[in-house]
Amino acid sequence: MKKQDTKKTILQFSLAIVAGIGLAACDVEKTQEGEMPEVEVEGGQIPKYDVDAPDVDVKMKEKDVTIKVPDVDITPAKDDSATEVGEPGN
Numbered sequence: 001m002k003k004q005d006t007k008k009t010i011l012q013f014s015l016a017i018v019a020g021i022g023l024a025a026c027d028v029e030k031t032q033e034g035e036m037p038e039v040e041v042e043g044g045q046i047p048k049y050d051v052d053a054p055d056v057d058v059k060m061k062e063k064d065v066t067i068k069v070p071d072v073d074i075t076p077a078k079d080d081s082a083t084e085v086g087e088p089g090n
Helices: 003-024
Strands: none
Touching: none
16 A cells, blocks of 8 residues: 555544544434425426536646644533523523
């Protein structure tokens, strides 16, 4: 595996971990049921386009890159089940 591929893999792995930790640190509780709105749709037409796309020439060249890897500290949310969103005084 090339040095550049290794760095890219490490960066992707780091970002995936940060995203996973960020989502796991949330405390979410549904406090009210939702409802879809009623919608009536009639007619319409999708617009037509004439697109002239550019010619793209992709080449590979080797570069040495220094990257910064995120260092993230996350404090999980506290479980305050006595406080609900929308209560008077909040």
